[in-house]
Structure formats: structure tokens, C-alpha cells
Amino acid sequence: MDPSFLVIQGISGLTMAMILFLVASGLTLLFGVVNVFNFAHGSFYMLGAYFAYTFVSILGFNFWVSLLLAGVAAGAFGMLMEMLFLRRIYGRAEEAGFQILLTYSFILIIDDLVKMVWGTEYKSLQRPDGFSGSVELLGMVLPSYNLAIIVLGLLVAVGSWLVLSRTRGGRIARATAIDREMLSTLGVNVPLTLSLTFGIATALGGVAGALAAPLRSVTPGAGIEVIIDSLIVVVLGGMGNFWGALLGSLIIGEVTAFAVAFVPDWASLFSFLVMIVVLIFKPEGLFSPAKVRRA
Amino acid sequence: MESNKRGWTTQWAGIAVLALFALLPLVKTSDYQLTVANNVLLWAVFAMSFNMLFGVTGMLSFGQALYFGFGAYSVGLFAYYQGTWWFLPALFLGMAGSGILALLIGPLVLRLTGVYFTMLTLAFAQLGWGIVVKWYDFTNGDDGIQGIMPPAALSNKVVYYYFCLVLVSVSVWFLWRISRSPFGLMLRCIRQNPSRVRFLGRRVKRNQLRIYVISAVFTALAGGLMAGVDNSVHTGMWYWTTSGEVILMSILGGMGQFFGPFVGAAIMILIEDMVGARTEFWSMVIGIVMLTMVILLPKGVVGELVQLKERLFKRSSALGV
Amino acid sequence: MEPVLVVDGIEKSFGGLKVTDKVSFSMFPGDLTAIIGPNGAGKTTLFNILTGHLAPDAGSIRFEGKEIAGARTQDIVTMGMGRAFQITSIFPEETVLDNVRVACLSKLREATVFIRPISAHKRATDRAYQILESLGLEKFSDRRAFELSHGDQKLLDIGIALALEPKLLLLDEPTSGMSPEERLLTRELIKKLWSLFNLTLLFIEHDMDMVFGIALKVLVLQQGALLVEGTPEEIRSNPEVITAYLGEEL
Numbered sequence: 001m002d003p004s005f006l007v008i009q010g011i012s013g014l015t016m017a018m019i020l021f022l023v024a025s026g027l028t029l030l031f032g033v034v035n036v037f038n039f040a041h042g043s044f045y046m047l048g049a050y051f052a053y054t055f056v057s058i059l060g061f062n063f064w065v066s067l068l069l070a071g072v073a074a075g076a077f078g079m080l081m082e083m084l085f086l087r088r089i090y091g092r093a094e095e096a097g098f099q100i101l102l103t104y105s106f107i108l109i110i111d112d113l114v115k116m117v118w119g120t121e122y123k124s125l126q127r128p129d130g131f132s133g134s135v136e137l138l139g140m141v142l143p144s145y146n147l148a149i150i151v152l153g154l155l156v157a158v159g160s161w162l163v164l165s166r167t168r169g170g171r172i173a174r175a176t177a178i179d180r181e182m183l184s185t186l187g188v189n190v191p192l193t194l195s196l197t198f199g200i201a202t203a204l205g206g207v208a209g210a211l212a213a214p215l216r217s218v219t220p221g222a223g224i225e226v227i228i229d230s231l232i233v234v235v236l237g238g239m240g241n242f243w244g245a246l247l248g249s250l251i252i253g254e255v256t257a258f259a260v261a262f263v264p265d266w267a268s269l270f271s272f273l274v275m276i277v278v279l280i281f282k283p284e285g286l287f288s289p290a291k292v293r294r295a
Numbered sequence: 296m297e298s299n300k301r302g303w304t305t306q307w308a309g310i311a312v313l314a315l316f317a318l319l320p321l322v323k324t325s326d327y328q329l330t331v332a333n334n335v336l337l338w339a340v341f342a343m344s345f346n347m348l349f350g351v352t353g354m355l356s357f358g359q360a361l362y363f364g365f366g367a368y369s370v371g372l373f374a375y376y377q378g379t380w381w382f383l384p385a386l387f388l389g390m391a392g393s394g395i396l397a398l399l400i401g402p403l404v405l406r407l408t409g410v411y412f413t414m415l416t417l418a419f420a421q422l423g424w425g426i427v428v429k430w431y432d433f434t435n436g437d438d439g440i441q442g443i444m445p446p447a448a449l450s451n452k453v454v455y456y457y458f459c460l461v462l463v464s465v466s467v468w469f470l471w472r473i474s475r476s477p478f479g480l481m482l483r484c485i486r487q488n489p490s491r492v493r494f495l496g497r498r499v500k501r502n503q504l505r506i507y508v509i510s511a512v513f514t515a516l517a518g519g520l521m522a523g524v525d526n527s528v529h530t531g532m533w534y535w536t537t538s539g540e541v542i543l544m545s546i547l548g549g550m551g552q553f554f555g556p557f558v559g560a561a562i563m564i565l566i567e568d569m570v571g572a573r574t575e576f577w578s579m580v581i582g583i584v585m586l587t588m589v590i591l592l593p594k595g596v597v598g599e600l601v602q603l604k605e606r607l608f609k610r611s612s613a614l615g616v
Numbered sequence: 617m618e619p620v621l622v623v624d625g626i627e628k629s630f631g632g633l634k635v636t637d638k639v640s641f642s643m644f645p646g647d648l649t650a651i652i653g654p655n656g657a658g659k660t661t662l663f664n665i666l667t668g669h670l671a672p673d674a675g676s677i678r679f680e681g682k683e684i685a686g687a688r689t690q691d692i693v694t695m696g697m698g699r700a701f702q703i704t705s706i707f708p709e710e711t712v713l714d715n716v717r718v719a720c721l722s723k724l725r726e727a728t729v730f731i732r733p734i735s736a737h738k739r740a741t742d743r744a745y746q747i748l749e750s751l752g753l754e755k756f757s758d759r760r761a762f763e764l765s766h767g768d769q770k771l772l773d774i775g776i777a778l779a780l781e782p783k784l785l786l787l788d789e790p791t792s793g794m795s796p797e798e799r800l801l802t803r804e805l806i807k808k809l810w811s812l813f814n815l816t817l818l819f820i821e822h823d824m825d826m827v828f829g830i831a832l833k834v835l836v837l838q839q840g841a842l843l844v845e846g847t848p849e850e851i852r853s854n855p856e857v858i859t860a861y862l863g864e865e866l
């Protein structure tokens with residue numbers, strides 16, 4: 001087999017992995033800090049893609065500026081959702097179930113909003129200037145936009161990890177995850193922290209959608225596919241585990257990329273297979289210590 | 296005992312409602328009304344078996360479409376490939392197959408709890424949907440299967456309606472008996488305090504698996520019968536929005552009430568009937584209803600009514616489940 | 617007489633913290649034993665280990681002659697170990713009657729019967745009423761459990777454990793959070809239950825009147841280790857105990 005074929009597929013898998021990771025890390029962040037499972041996280045990915053499309057194709061902005069703006073817009077939308085609705089059910093009995101239902105209603109609403117605003121036909125987005133072709137690296141021809149995504153994804157990964165572990169804001173966020181009451185007696189504005197975390201996580205999702213837009217066409221209903229894939233990633237990586245999410249994304253990205261190459265018709269089902277195998281043999285996820293909860 | 300009295304009220308209300316459904320063919324003005332009523336009955340069974348998981352046992356499955364689709368496609372595929380005679384055997388094979396499928400998937404999804412349980416059920420259901428969509432040669436993919444006819448004896452719309460009504464009544468009766476039985480009590484205890492259930496010497500997962508299988512079997516029944524109402528099956532029956540709709544029905548009616556999901560199914564189908572004809576933005580409507588229910592009326596229509604009544608009579612009593 | 621429970625050198629650490637440190641003791645039929653020790657001494661953890669909620673790192677636990685260290689909670693409970701909780705653990709939305717009845721049904725192995733209504737299970741129902749009466753809760757039997765006062769909820773918790781007819785009953789701070797009057801009543805009640813149901817009872821308690829008022833034997837835990845064990849009189853006069861524990865209380 002042609003080795004450059006393997007490399008190309010590998011690169012395509014890495015690209016997908018990075019996009020998934022951006023979504024999944026936001027999901028993990030929300031689960032860890034705000035203690036919310038955001039079922040609608042994929043919808044912010046979709047919003048990000050549509051915002052980017054609007055900024056680039058309609059308003060004619062620079063791609064990278066649009067990327068940033070799409071993230072900000074998706075994040076603002078996320079914060080709004082948290083402040084207007086989610087906040088009202090914190091602390092309710094059987095909260096987890098209601099969170100899923102509430103965020104589920106957002107999926108439905110956002111899906112239709114998108115259809116109202118942008119219509120149902122597929123939208124496509126050009127790759128940014130300078131990244132539409134390919135570069136030669138080690139004697140192989142590689143698509144430059146994919147490489148850009150990989151680099152950007154890694155930067156965001158390391159960056160958010162640094163923010164979470166090294167900055168005051170990150171420490172507050174992590175402490176919020178553990179004891180909200182304690183923090184508010186220490187004078188931390190807990191509601192604001194939660195909203196901001198929500199904004200950041202959904203912004204990550206939005207950026208992922210914007211980044212992916214030139215690779216895949218932008219369609220309504222894209223949200224649910226993404227949420228299921230990133231959910232599988234989170235299950236693989238271990239609950240609420242940042243680096244686990246990266247590992248999970250890499251596995252799902254690569255498995256899907258090679259499945260696309262060999263069994264294109266069935267490729268979309270392979271991530272499920274991986275999940276089922278992991279569930280059977282290591283239900284606590286690949287990255288967490290080998291201690292099964294005796295639930 | 297007060298809880299028993301409540302039980303009797305619920306039971307008589309149930310009998311009265313089913314009796315009304317039995318009278319419908321005598322007063323209907325169109326076949327369409329019959330179809331709508333049949334839809335209500337079958338979605339009610341679907342929603343009530345879902346609620347045995349969620350409202351009773353506290354297991355929020357987002358993957359019940361898997362068993363609904365399985366039941367529907369058992370009937371659809373058998374009728375398509377083997378002929379109409381297979382309609383009834385396929386209905387029961389679909390229920391049995393669904394039970395076995397649940398017995399295989401259940402232990403896997405039950406390895407995790409909370410939102411992860413929910414999302415895993417969703418993932419398995421989407422896997423089923425993916426297979427049905429991609430396996431075009433066998434399932435016709437997104438084209439679905441049309442022209443599914445019940446056997447000759449049931450081919451009359453009114454006869455088929457009564458056939459469904461009988462099976463629905465038996466199912467509702469069975470689920471009702473479960474909820475009033477020691478097993479039903481055990482399931483409610485599992486929702487409220489699973490770790491204490493272990494300290495009663497009982498296995499939480501095993502009982503969760505039992506109800507998961509029972510729920511799958513009745514869901515498949517609803518799906519299978521639906522194939523005969525629409526004379527067709529389609530991949531949407533497996534899709535996650537189907538699971539979502541049945542959740543909304545439970546919430547809407549009241550997941551803490553035995554007949555809540557029944558009422559929820561009726562309301563949803565009537566709204567769907569009215570709004571669906573006028574707007575393409577159907578899921579926005581569902582979404583807004585859902586949002587409102589979760590934030591303002593989490594007990595559902597029946598639950599809030601019961602609470603209102605309790606407040607009026609200034610006494611509290613056991614849940615009607 | 618054969619011991620009901622023989623605990624031999626069990627240990628448990630959380631991270632680096634040793635919470636149970638080579639604890640050994642035995643319980644004989646009819647024993648009424650108290651465990652005392654400052655907060656964080658590892659008393660609840662000891663109960664968690666005995667009931668299979670946590671697995672010990674080392675040591676053996678023989679219950680009715682069988683090794684149960686690391687076994688599953690539901691199996692240990694089925695063998696006859698009952699437990700009530702420091703933080704009340706009941707089924708809040710069920711009626712008081714059903715809280716106890718579900719345990720009776722479980723004991724009679726009727727808990728997973730479906731189709732037959734609960735009320736048709738006469739034996740479990742009668743037994744549940746009998747237990748509620750012995751606790752003085754029968755007047756609330758149709759109330760939902762969350763409506764009970766804190767003290768009554770604690771009693772209900774004990775009632776659920778009693779319904780399992782345990783060969784060994786563990787009570788974790790049965791009077792915590794109660795008013796002084798309730799405490800007095802509960803003290804008498806537990807003594808009464810002990811003789812009425814021929815219980816073998818091991819309880820954790822901070823209320824010294826209760827410990828010295830009813831216990832026949834006292835175990836003192838400190839930093840996970842068993843400091844001393846003896847009769848209430850011996851414990852009262854033990855200088856180690858006085859400095860280590862009672863010193864702050866008396």
C-alpha cells in the first residue's frame with residue numbers, strides 16, 4: 001500500500017480529531033465545572049459554522065477574523081441560554097434529567113431557528129486565502145488547511161489547559177466544580193463564573209464548527225451528529241478528563257478516517273463499534289484509573 | 296388506606312377512558328379520526344412503557360426509538376418479504392426480538408449511570424438507525440417500506456382499530472399491575488434511593504435491566520401495530536427525535552403519574568395534528584413546549600392538576616403511580 | 617456460643633490517610649455494643665466496610681462463619697446484616713408504610729413479584745405495621761416519608777433495617793440531629809427494640825448518656841484504630857480514653 005495514502009488518511013483523521021476535541025473539551029469543561037450536561041453542545045458547533053458562513057460569504061470578512069467572531073457569537077448565545085434558562089433549574093431534584101430535557105429543547109429550537117434564518121439548503125465556505133492548496137512536507141503533498149486545523153487545535157488544547165491550571169480564573173472555575181457554597185462565601189461571584197464557563201465552552205464549540213465549515217458543507221441538523229461523536233469521545237476518554245478527551249478524539253478521528261477509506265458506506269458506524277468495545281472491556285473509560293465504581 | 300383509594304380512582308379513570316376509545320368508531324365522522332385515535336393509543340403505550348423507565352425507575356433513556364423501530368420493521372420486513380400472513384407472527388417476533396436486544400444492550404448501557412446512561416442509550420439507538428439507513432438492499436433505507444397490510448381478517452380499519460385497542464388495553468393493564476406490585480414499589484425505590492435498595496439486599500442493576508426489557512417489549516408492540524396504522528414504516532421511527540417525542544409526551548402529561556404519559560401522548564398528537572398542518576417549524580413548537588414544561592410545570596399536566604386538587608382538599612396523598 | 621461477627625485486622629486508606637487501622641473485634645448473639653470516637657475517627661467507614669459498601673485493603677471479616685470482606689452489599693445484607701444511616705436514608709416519596717413494607721417484601725423474597733398488588737401481600741403488610749407500631753410510627757403510615765420530622769425519619773430508617781430481621785443490626789448515630797427529648801425517647805426505644813426483637817446490636821453514638829445508659833460493651837475508635845474495648849464502667853475509668861476522647865466532652 002502507498003505510504004503517502006496512509007499519511008493522508010492519518011492527517012484527515014487528525015483534522016477530524018482536533019475538531020472533535022474542541023467540541024468534546026467544551027462538553028467536558030461544562031460537565032466538570034458547571035455540572036451540566038449540555039446536550040445542545042453540537043448546536044453551538046452548528047451555529048459557529050453558520051456564523052462563519054455569514055461573516056465570510058455574506059459580509060466579506062477575513063476568514064480568521066470571522067472564526068473569532070463566530071466563536072464569540074456562539075459563546076454569547078451560550079451565555080444567554082445559561083442565564084435565561086438553565087440557571088433556573090440548578091439544584092432541582094433530579095436535576096440531571098431536567099438538564100438533558102432543557103438542553104434537548106434548545107437543540108430543537110436552534111435547529112429551526114437556523115432553518116428560519118439561513119434556509120434548509122447546504123451552504124459551503126471557501127478555505128481561507130493561502131490555505132486552499134497543499135504544501136510539500138517530507139516529500140509528500142499535504143493539504144495545508146488540514147495542517148492549520150491540527151496546529152490550531154493543539155494550540156487551543158494547550159492554551160485552555162494552561163488557563164485552567166495556571167490562572168486565577170481557571171483555579172476559581174475548578175474550585176466552583178467542587179464547592180459552590182464555599183466559593184460564594186469567599187466572595188466569588190459564582191453565577192457569573194458559571195455563565196462565563198458556559199460562554200467559553202460554547203465558544204469552543206462554535207470555533208470548531210467554523211473551522212470545520214470549509215471541510216464539510218454546513219447543514220441544519222449537523223449538531224446531533226457532532227454531539228453523539230463527542231459524547232463517544234468523552235466516554236472513551238473517561239468522564240470529565242481533559243487529556244482523555246484528546247485521546248478519545250484521536251481514536252475516533254483516526255478510526256473514522258480509515259473506515260472512510262476502506263468501507264466508505266459504513267464509516268459512520270465505526271465510532272459506535274469502538275464505543276461498544278470500550279464499554280465492554282473498560283466501562284470507566286480508557287484514561288481513568290482502573291477502578292470500576294461499584295454503582 | 297388512602298393510597299389504595301387513589302389507586303382505585305386512577306383505575307376507574309383508565310377504564311372510563313378506554314371505554315370512550317371503544318365508543319369512538321360509533322360516533323366518528325371520518326376514517327381520519329380513527330387513525331388519529333389509533334395514533335394516540337399506540338403512542339400512549341410507547342410513552343407509558345418509556346415512563347416505566349423514566350418516571351418510575353429514574354432511568355432517562357434517550358434510545359427507545361430503537362425498540363419502536365425494531366418492532367415496526369419486524370412487521371414491515373416480514374410483511375414485505377414473506378407476505379401479509381406474517382403480520383401477526385412478526386408482531387410477536389418483534390416483541391420477543393426486542394426483549395432479547397434489550398437483554399443484550401441493557402447490561403452495557405447500565406454500566407454507566409446518569410447522563411452517561413442517557414447518552415449511551417442514544418448512541419445505541421443511533422447505531423440502529425444508521426444500520427437501517429445504510430443497509431439499503433435489505434431495508435430500503437430512507438425510502439422505507441410501503442403497502443404493509445394487516446392480514447385479511449384485520450384489514451378493515453375499524454376492526455384493526457379494535458384489535459389495537461384490545462392489545463393496548465392489555466398492555467396498559469399489565470403496566471398498571473406492575474406499578475401497583477412489589478416490583479413497581481422496588482422500581483420507585485430505586486429511583487429515589489438506589490444505594491438504600493442495595494441495603495435491602497436487592498440488586499439495583501438487575502431490576503433496572505428487568506424493567507428495561509419489559510419496556511422494550513411493549514415499545515416494540517406499539518411500533519409493530521403502528522406499521523399497520525400507517526401501512527408503512529420509515530427510518531424516522533428509529534431516529535433520535537422519536538425517542539425525544541416520547542420523552543416530551545411523558546413530561547407533558549406528568550411523569551409522576553401512571554396515566555400522565557397517556558394524556559401527554561393525546562395532547563401531543565392533537566397539537567401535531569393542528570400545528571403540523573400549518574407550520575413547517577414543528578420542532579420549534581415541540582422545543583418551546585418542552586422548555587416551558589421543564590421550567591414552569593415540571594410535574595406535567597396531570598401532575599399539576601393532582602397537586603391543585605390536593606391543595607384544594609388540603610391534604611397530601613401518595614403518588615398516583 | 618458462636619460469634620455472629622469476627623472482625624480481624626481490617627485496614628482501609630483513602631489516599632495516604634489511614635482511616636481504618638488494624639481493627640479487630642467480635643460480636644456475639646444478643647450483644648449490645650456501642651462504638652464511640654471523635655468525628656473523623658473512621659466509625660462510619662468501619663460500617664461501610666462491614667456492609668460491603670467499601671472493600672477493606674486488608675484483613676478478614678467473618679459473618680455467621682463466612683468470609684465477607686469485599687463481598688457485595690446486597691449479598692451481605694441477604695445474609696442478615698442490617699444497617700441504618702447517619703445521614704437518613706429512606707425513600708422520601710413513598711408512604712411510611714411502603715418504606716418499611718418494601719423491606720419486609722425483600723426479606724420474604726417477594727420484592728420482585730409483579731402483577732399481584734402490594735396490598736395482597738398480607739404477611740409483609742402485617743409485619744410492616746407491626747414494626748411501625750413498635751417504633752410508634754403507625755399513625756403516620758399513610759403519610760409520605762418526606763413529611764415526617766427529622767427524628768421520625770431517623771426512626772423510619774431504623775424501621776427499614778429492622779424489617780430485614782437482621783442477625784446483626786448496625787445503627788450509625790441513631791440520635792444525631794434529634795432534640796434532647798427525642799434522644800431520651802430513642803434511647804429507651806432502642807433498648808426496647810433490642811429486647812423485643814432479640815437483636816444483636818452495634819451502634820455508633822456521640823450521646824454519652826445513651827452510650828453509658830444502654831450499651832453492654834463499648835469500643836473506642838481513635839484515628840482509625842481501636843483504642844480500647846470494655847464494659848461502660850471500664851471505659852469510663854480508663855485514663856487513656858479520658859484523655860483521648862472523653863476529656864473534651866466531660
Ligand SMILES: Nc1ncnc2c1ncn2[C@@H]1O[C@H](COP(=O)(O)OP(=O)(O)O)[C@@H](O)[C@H]1O
Pocket residue numbers: 630635653654655656657658659660661662
Ligand atoms: N469515600 C471517602 N473518600 C475519602 N475519604 C473519606 C471517605 N470516606 C471517609 N473519608 C475520610 O475518612 C475519615 C473518617 O470518616 P468517617 O468514617 O466518616 O468518620 P466518623 O464516622 O468516625 O466521623 C474522615 O477523615 C473522612 O474525611
Ligand SMILES: [Mg+2]
Pocket residue numbers: 659660661702
Ligand atoms: Mg460518621
